[in-house]
Amino acid sequence: MPPLEEDLFPSITGKIKIERNHNHTMNRAIHRCFTSTTTMFLWALLLIALTASYMSIQSFVDSGTRYLHHPRDHVIIGGPHWEKQIRSSAQIHRSHGLSVLVTGAAGFVGSHVALALKKRGDGVVGVDNFNDYYDPSLKNARRALLASHNVFIVQGDINDERVLAKLFDVVAFTHVMHLAAQAGVRYAMENPHSYVDSNIAGLVTLLEQCKSADPQPAVVWASSSSVYGLNDKAPFSESDRTDRPASLYAATKKAGEAITHTYNHIYGLSITGLRFFTVYGPWGRPDMAYFSFTQDIRHGKPITIFRGKNRVDLARDFTYIDDIVKGCVAALDTSGKSTGSGGKKRAAAPYRIYNLGNTAPVTVPTMVGLLERYLNKKAKRHVVSMPGNGDVPFTHANISLAQRELGYKPMTDLSTGLRKFVDWYESYYVDDHGKSVNY
Numbered sequence: 001m002p003p004l005e006e007d008l009f010p011s012i013t014g015k016i017k018i019e020r021n022h023n024h025t026m027n028r029a030i031h032r033c034f035t036s037t038t039t040m041f042l043w044a045l046l047l048i049a050l051t052a053s054y055m056s057i058q059s060f061v062d063s064g065t066r067y068l069h070h071p072r073d074h075v076i077i078g079g080p081h082w083e084k085q086i087r088s089s090a091q092i093h094r095s096h097g098l099s100v101l102v103t104g105a106a107g108f109v110g111s112h113v114a115l116a117l118k119k120r121g122d123g124v125v126g127v128d129n130f131n132d133y134y135d136p137s138l139k140n141a142r143r144a145l146l147a148s149h150n151v152f153i154v155q156g157d158i159n160d161e162r163v164l165a166k167l168f169d170v171v172a173f174t175h176v177m178h179l180a181a182q183a184g185v186r187y188a189m190e191n192p193h194s195y196v197d198s199n200i201a202g203l204v205t206l207l208e209q210c211k212s213a214d215p216q217p218a219v220v221w222a223s224s225s226s227v228y229g230l231n232d233k234a235p236f237s238e239s240d241r242t243d244r245p246a247s248l249y250a251a252t253k254k255a256g257e258a259i260t261h262t263y264n265h266i267y268g269l270s271i272t273g274l275r276f277f278t279v280y281g282p283w284g285r286p287d288m289a290y291f292s293f294t295q296d297i298r299h300g301k302p303i304t305i306f307r308g309k310n311r312v313d314l315a316r317d318f319t320y321i322d323d324i325v326k327g328c329v330a331a332l333d334t335s336g337k338s339t340g341s342g343g344k345k346r347a348a349a350p351y352r353i354y355n356l357g358n359t360a361p362v363t364v365p366t367m368v369g370l371l372e373r374y375l376n377k378k379a380k381r382h383v384v385s386m387p388g389n390g391d392v393p394f395t396h397a398n399i400s401l402a403q404r405e406l407g408y409k410p411m412t413d414l415s416t417g418l419r420k421f422v423d424w425y426e427s428y429y430v431d432d433h434g435k436s437v438n439y
């Protein structure tokens with residue numbers, strides 16, 4: 001019976017024979033050459049010349065890798081100017097301040113958290129891929145707002161390990177606030193891979209970078225109320241079942257909780273997962289119902305309101321952005337340190353999960369009624385049964401754990417929060433003559 005290698009690689013024996021014959025011929029040629037001293041001298045010269053040219057090519061290649069060209073946007077990452085912007089953005093302006101990398105910094109929650117940290121004197125650098133899941137001009141406007149407060153956002157993807165490595169090369173981040181994600185519950189049916197790409201692959205790339213960084217940062221990241229899925233025990237507590245997701249979005253967030261746990265367990269990364277409950281407010285996401293309803297009501301277009309089984313209205317524990325920001329900042333401040341270094345865990349590190357909700361669910365039709373009042377316009381309501389698209393009938397957070405451990409205390413009810421949203425909406429999308437702009 002022929003050995004196993006021959007089964008798998010039938011040509012392997014013949015190849016070795018050919019190489020042996022070839023080696024034998026070569027040896028004889030080399031022997032002939034080196035019998036003369038002059039020839040030996042010439043060979044030595046040639047060797048020196050070859051080594052010198054190899055070294056100069058290598059140094060050229062090294063200097064080239066300092067600059068990473070982003071293929072899609074022609075953005076250059078690296079170089080003295082780029083590094084200067086990063087360093088200036090990461091500058092800490094208070095004693096015991098944090099140095100935070102905010103992923104998804106051009107996003108809704110990311111831009112608010114980045115600004116809040118910067119305003120209290122922390123060093124902040126953002127990273128965002130500026131994708132077109134919703135109008136990128138809104139993301140660019142958020143970028144401009146942050147730039148006016150000296151927060152620099154690097155245009156790059158969390159799946160690009162070279163970008164992350166470069167950032168950690170320049171700044172020793174103490175914390176990572178990870179808010180980059182593919183959001184949206186229903187869009188997961190249209191583009192499932194985008195959820196796997198950002199919420200799973202991107203998360204792993206980021207955690208790989210964090211676990212190898214020295215010092216390792218503490219990581220706070222956005223999970224979601226959607227992990228409670230078909231759980232019907234209300235209000236939802238962190239210890240309730242989260243093994244029945246109703247959408248792929250929820251499944252990727254639940255996977256994120258499992259993945260972060262392994263990085264905490266193996267590498268000693270301090271991890272805090274925050275389960276956000278339907279966050280809304282100024283500079284929000286146009287794909288969310290309160291935002292798209294506002295646009296449609298204003299433009300006289302009909303809106304579709306989903307209704308649950310037995311004609312029961314759907315309800316959400318809508319949570320105002322300023323309350324969420326306070327929860328995020330408190331999670332960073334209390335995160336405790338990661339314990340690993342050089343990719344090795346030295347001791348157990350904190351692993352925490354908190355609900356950040358409002359504890360006051362409101363039905364979708366009531367939310368629409370508030371918008372009508374603030375927009376001073378009636379909605380053209382089109383009520384349909386909830387399609388099987390990943391939605392859950394209601395959400396309701398129990399926040400006692402976050403209250404106890406983070407001092408989290410939501411202050412804004414939906415009516416006040418939507419009023420502020422509509423004010424912002426009109427300042428951003430409506431000009432002095434009542435005409436729509438930026439739309």
Ligand SMILES: O=C(O)[C@H]1O[C@H](OP(=O)(O)OP(=O)(O)OC[C@H]2O[C@@H](n3ccc(=O)[nH]c3=O)[C@H](O)[C@@H]2O)[C@H](O)[C@@H](O)[C@@H]1O
Pocket residue numbers: 183184185223224225226276277278279287288289290304305306307314315316364391395
């Ligand atoms: O809590 C969360 O974790 C999630 O909150 C929101 O998801 P969702 O609550 O579904 O928020 P919306 O998409 O704004 O929907 C709010 C409510 O309006 C309803 N809706 C939505 C759209 C529509 O056309 N009609 C309609 O009645 C939905 O069924 C839902 O009950 C965010 O979109 C998710 O990214 C986030 O993770």
